[in-house]
Amino acid sequence: xxxxxxxxxxxxxxxxxxxxxxxxxxxxxxxxxxxxxxxxxxxxxxxxxxxxxxxxxxxxxxxxxxxxxxxxxxxxxxxxxxxxxxxxxxxxxxxxxxxxxxxxxxxxxxxxxxxxxxxxxxxxxxxxxxxxxxxxxxxxxxxxxxxxxxxxxxxxxxxxxxxxxxxxxxxxxxxxxxxxxxxxxxxxxxxxxxxxxxxxxxxxxxxxxxxxxxxxxxxxxxxxxxxxxxxxxxxxxxxxxxxxxxxxxxxxxxxxxxxxxxxxxxxxxxxxxxxxxxxxxxxxxxxxxxxxxxxxxxxxxxxxxxxxxxxxxxxxxxxxxxxxxxxxxxxxxxxxxxxxxxxxxxx
Amino acid sequence: xxxxxxxxxxxxxxxxxxxxxxxxxxxxxxxxxxxxxxxxxxxxxxxxxxxxxxxxxxxxxxxxxxxxxxxxxxxxxxxxxxxxxxxxxxxxxxxxxxxxxxxxxxxxxxxxxxxxxxxxxxxxxxxxxxxxxxxxxxxxxxxxxxxxxxxxxxxxxxxxxxxxxxxxxxxxxxxxxxxxxxxxxxxxxxxxxxxxxxxxxxxxxxxxxxxxxxxxxxxxxxxxxxxxxxxxxxxxxxxxxxxxxxxxxxxxxxxxxxxxxxxxxxxxxxxxxxxxxxxxxxxxxxxxxxxxxxxxxxxxxxxxxxxxxxxxxxxxxxxxxxxxxxxxxxxxxxxxxxxx
Numbered sequence: 001x002x003x004x005x006x007x008x009x010x011x012x013x014x015x016x017x018x019x020x021x022x023x024x025x026x027x028x029x030x031x032x033x034x035x036x037x038x039x040x041x042x043x044x045x046x047x048x049x050x051x052x053x054x055x056x057x058x059x060x061x062x063x064x065x066x067x068x069x070x071x072x073x074x075x076x077x078x079x080x081x082x083x084x085x086x087x088x089x090x091x092x093x094x095x096x097x098x099x100x101x102x103x104x105x106x107x108x109x110x111x112x113x114x115x116x117x118x119x120x121x122x123x124x125x126x127x128x129x130x131x132x133x134x135x136x137x138x139x140x141x142x143x144x145x146x147x148x149x150x151x152x153x154x155x156x157x158x159x160x161x162x163x164x165x166x167x168x169x170x171x172x173x174x175x176x177x178x179x180x181x182x183x184x185x186x187x188x189x190x191x192x193x194x195x196x197x198x199x200x201x202x203x204x205x206x207x208x209x210x211x212x213x214x215x216x217x218x219x220x221x222x223x224x225x226x227x228x229x230x231x232x233x234x235x236x237x238x239x240x241x242x243x244x245x246x247x248x249x250x251x252x253x254x255x256x257x258x259x260x261x262x263x264x265x266x267x268x269x270x271x272x273x274x275x276x277x278x279x280x281x282x283x284x285x286x287x288x289x290x291x292x293x294x295x296x297x298x299x300x301x302x303x304x305x306x307x308x309x310x311x312x313x314x315x316x317x318x319x320x321x322x323x324x325x326x327x328x329x330x331x332x333x334x335x336x337x338x339x340x341x342x343x344x345x346x347x
Numbered sequence: 348x349x350x351x352x353x354x355x356x357x358x359x360x361x362x363x364x365x366x367x368x369x370x371x372x373x374x375x376x377x378x379x380x381x382x383x384x385x386x387x388x389x390x391x392x393x394x395x396x397x398x399x400x401x402x403x404x405x406x407x408x409x410x411x412x413x414x415x416x417x418x419x420x421x422x423x424x425x426x427x428x429x430x431x432x433x434x435x436x437x438x439x440x441x442x443x444x445x446x447x448x449x450x451x452x453x454x455x456x457x458x459x460x461x462x463x464x465x466x467x468x469x470x471x472x473x474x475x476x477x478x479x480x481x482x483x484x485x486x487x488x489x490x491x492x493x494x495x496x497x498x499x500x501x502x503x504x505x506x507x508x509x510x511x512x513x514x515x516x517x518x519x520x521x522x523x524x525x526x527x528x529x530x531x532x533x534x535x536x537x538x539x540x541x542x543x544x545x546x547x548x549x550x551x552x553x554x555x556x557x558x559x560x561x562x563x564x565x566x567x568x569x570x571x572x573x574x575x576x577x578x579x580x581x582x583x584x585x586x587x588x589x590x591x592x593x594x595x596x597x598x599x600x601x602x603x604x605x606x607x608x609x610x611x612x613x614x615x616x617x618x619x620x621x622x623x624x625x626x627x628x629x630x631x632x633x634x635x636x637x638x639x640x641x642x643x644x645x646x647x648x649x650x651x652x653x654x655x656x657x658x659x660x661x662x663x664x665x666x667x668x669x670x671x672x673x674x675x676x677x678x679x680x681x682x683x684x685x686x687x
Contacts, residue, residue, distance in 0.1 A: 064538035179627045209401035210565065211643075214609035215622040236538065239611030243618040262615040280543035281613060282572035284595070290550065291572070293543030297508050 025093075026198055026230045027053040027076070032090030034068075034075045037083065043301040045071040045085070047254045050328065053198065053247075058224070058231040060245030060262065062238060062277070066298060068254035069234040073200045076232075077115060078107050095197070113143045116191035120203035122183035126175040132159075133171035136190050143194055158189040163219060181212035185219065192223055199224075202234045217244060238281055242266055250274045253299040253309035256328060260335040270337040272314045272345050308340070316344040350392040351428070352527055352559040353413065358386045358422035360408050364632070380631050382408040384583035385422075387682075390527075390576070395553065395560040397574030397591070399567060399606070401628055404580040406563045407451075410529045413561065414448055415439050426527070444474050447520035451532035453512035457504040463490070463515055464500040470522040485522075492555075493518045494548060510541035514548070521552065531563045546573060567610055571595050576664070579603050582631055582639040589665035599667040601644045638670060646671055658682040 022028075034046040046068045053059045061069050074080050075087055078099065092099040095114070099107065119125040127135060136158055137151035146154065152171065159167035162185040175183055184204060191199055201220065205213035221244060224231055235241050241248055241262070248265040250258045250273060258271035269275045276294035296313035305311055311321040321340060328336040339345060360383040366375070382405040390396045398406045411417045413424060415431065423432045431442055450456040457466060467486055471477060477485050487497045493514040504512055513533060520528060530549065534542040550573065553560060564570050570577060571591060578588040579602065587600040598604050608623035626643040629635050635642050641651040648671065656670045660680045667673075 064540060181627055209628065210567070211401065211605055211609045211622070211624040212627070213611075214624070217611070218618070218620070218622045221618065237611060238539070238613040242613045242615045243611045246617075262617075266613065266615040276540060278613065280540050282543075282546070282568040284568050284571060284607070284610065284612065290547055291543040293547060294540035295544075297511065298538065298541070 022052075024054050025052045026055045026095070027051075027232075028091075028093040029072075029076070030091040030093070032072070032075055032092060033088040034071055034080055034085060035088045036085040038302075041302045044254050044304075045301070046075060048327065049090070049251075049254075049256055051249055051256065051259065053230045053232060055197075055230055056224070056228045057246040058233055058244055060241035060248045061232060061234045061251060062236065062241050062248060063251035064236055064298060066253070066301065067251040069251055070202050071254075072251075073117060073202050073232065073234060076200065077111055077117060078104075079111075109143070112139045112196075113194040114196055115198045115200065116194065116196040117200040117202065118184070118187045118191050118204050120206050122180055122187055122207065125187060126183055128175055131172055131174060132178070132186055135175075136171075136186065136193055139190065139194050154193070155189075158193055159186070161192075161223070162186070162189045163215070164189075179212075180208055181215060184208060184212075184216050188216070188219065188223070192227060192229075195227060195229075197229055199229050199231045200234075201231060203236070204233070205240065206236070213240075220244070238266075238277060250277070253301060253304060255309065255326070255338065256336075257310065257339070258337045259328065264332075264335050268332075268335070270331050270335060270342040270345055271339045272316050273310045275345055276313075276315075308338070316341060351389055352392050352394075352426070353388070353390040353561070354425040355386060355388045355409075355413065356423045356425075358388075358409065358412060358424065359384055359420045360405070360412050360417055361420040378632060381583055381634070382631065383412065383419075386580075386583075386585055388578060388585065388588070390559055390561060392559050393553075393557060394576055395562055395574045397570035397577045398561060398563045398580060399565060399570050399577065400580035401565060403582075403628060403631060405583040405631075406565075406580050407531055409580070410448065410531045410561060410563045413529060414443065414446055416448070440474075444523045445525050446527040446529070447523060447525040448529040448531060449513070449516050449520050449533045451535055453509050453516055453536060454504075456516055457512055457519075459504055462501050462503055463495070463518075466504075466515065466519055467522055470519055474523050476523060489518050489522055492521065492552070494544075508541070509537050510544060513537065513545055517545075517548070517552070521556065524556070526557070527559045527561075529561045529563070532565070533562075534569060535564065535566065542569070549573060567595075567606055579606070582629065582634060584639060584668060585666075586640065586668045587666065589662070593662065593665040597665075599661065599665070599672040600640075600669050601646055601672070602640050605643075605645075638668075648675075 029049055029051045032046055032049045033044060036043050036045055049072060063069050076092055080087060087100060133152060133155045136155045140146045140151045140154060155171050156167045159170055164170050164182060164185055205216050208216060233244055245262050248262050249256050252273050258274050265274060269278060279292040280294055282291060294313055299309050305322040307322045307324045308326045311317045324340060326338040328338050331337050331342050362380045362382060364378045364380055366377050386409060400406045408417060412419045423430055426446060464486060467489060468482060471482055486500060490497050495514050534545050537545060552558060562573055574591050577591050577594040578585045581602050587594055587603045594603060598607060605624035624643050629642055637653050638651040638656045641647040650670050656668050658666055658668045658681055659677060660666055660682050666682060
């Protein structure tokens with residue numbers, strides 16, 4: 001695999017781990033690049049993304065629309081529609097093997113068993129003509145060779161575990177009978193049915209109301225403690241990430257801009273984009289007359305500069321920001337930023 | 348004397364549901380969905396009333412009823428002291444020069460085949476806002492007001508991002524120089540960095556153009572930021588209303604408390620708690636008896652299931668629709684029982 005910028009990015013992850021392929025990490029992504037070929041050009045939906053997820057911990061990925069968060073989840077599972085997309089390079093280490101190197105049969109075995117995913121829209125991600133029970137237990141019967149009756153028993157237990165009232169009846173119903181929150185519970189039941197080691201949650205509560213979101217987030221964290229799984233939680237909401245994640249990666253235009261433990265991201269952000277995000281959200285505490293927005297428009301992935309993609313919106317950018325290629329650098333122990341001038345952020 | 352711009356009295360909006368074929372031949376009665384049920388609201392000049400609630404609570408229906416985009420089933424609407432409930436649609440067109448609406452989705456609320464100039468000019472000509480010779484100058488000034496480039500006036504909506512499209516929608520609404528604006532979830536479809544730009548723009552415009560606003564949203568933090576007054580809606584009813592301070596600093600209704608507690612805060616503290624509110628929002632087709640919130644209310648008692656709650660007047664501005672708050676045997680003034 002060609003490594004264009006091996007030193008810093010891989011180094012960053014290696015440092016974060018102590019050594020590469022650290023046993024504490026369930027998943028390590030190194031230099032992952034996913035490209036989409038569109039009629040009017042190539043876009044890098046993920047460019048040199050390096051991340052690590054510790055066992056039993058939650059990695060939050062925040063970013064705005066088009067930042068590459070969902071593509072990242074799909075790249076991990078090798079679910080990038082091709083054409084137009086393909087994974088152009090990188091490594092995805094999971095339990096001692098590089099998921100990008102194994103056969104598609106082996107990958108198929110990992111999907112849904114070792115790594116499960118829940119999607120944003122619970123309205124469209126369940127099959128409307130299948131009973132709920134059949135959808136939950138499909139994985140069990142497929143991967144674990146359970147009989148119908150055994151699977152049904154497990155299905156009822158799972159529905160109870162995710163807080164669905166009267167699961168004995170619900171298991172025979174069709175998805176249209178359930179509310180959005182209940183459908184997302186069913187999705188979670190499906191995801192945890194095979195006791196995965198890693199759960200990819202792509203905006204799991206974005207389509208839900210705030211009180212229902214609150215229930216689903218509590219449920220996910222509760223299950224995580226019971227099962228001990230790792231979670232990658234993708235969200236555009238800084239509040240959700242703050243409350244659920246142990247570690248946060250901030251993405252912009254397909255790149256990781258900053259990565260650190262949650263507390264450091266929120267209290268000592270070292271990238272102007274992270275600072276911008278934090279300043280632009282209205283707060284419940286106190287009362288600000290004006291918000292401080294990030295000026296400019298979202299980036300056009302077809303027209304990114306050679307250097308930092310945030311340069312044109314950045315309040316502290318200099319002339320060389322748009323020219324110098326960026327990569328993650330360590331600025332304090334376990335805290336990485338892609339900003340060339342993190343000291344300006346502090347000021 | 349306070350200067351009331353908009354007053355709604357006991358507004359109800361009932362939608363007739365389409366009936367399944369088998370129900371028709373069995374002569375079952377048609378089902379009705381009461382989206383807004385007995386809402387009374389008053390907005391004074393220069394105030395911004397934030398209307399919050401979860402999906403299906405009737406907040407959008409209420410916003411549209413005010414402009415008579417939906418015909419209210421019952422109740423009265425007064426705009427600038429005038430009863431507009433029974434005005435003909437022709438008369439409403441004149442009134443809509445003073446009241447405008449901005450919609451949630453900046454992608455579907457603009458005609459994809461009209462350029463910015465055409466979109467705005469359509470409004471200017473329809474309402475005869477200015478002489479044709481002044482249109483260009485007016486357009487330029489308008490685009491400048493909402494922070495768009497005059498050079499982009501000949502572009503179609505598809506060349507703009509979501510935030511810019513919302514600026515176009517705003518320009519279209521402001522073209523008639525309204526005094527009252529209904530903003531129906533204007534920032535919900537936008538990314539946070541862009542959302543802040545639009546919120547600041549709205550705050551500036553409100554000041555410059557002396558707008559009175561009804562700001563409909565489901566995000567509490569956004570409502571708190573922009574509003575002077577807040578009304579919290581649940582299943583078609585306003586359960587709590589007051590100044591922003593009343594509602595957010597001293598919430599009385601258990602639903603308001605639940606909404607506030609459920610909101611994720613951008614503070615890095617891992618949550619270790621039960622959900623603020625259990626259960627699902629009941630279907631408006633199958634409304635709970637008594638207090639509509641009793642199925643999810645953490646403090647509900649027997650009385651809540653049996654009787655509709657009183658609307659209690661806590662202070663001049665602060666009202667709450669609850670049997671138990673501030674206390675069970677509270678004997679302060681009430682504002683009349685809803686639906687009775």
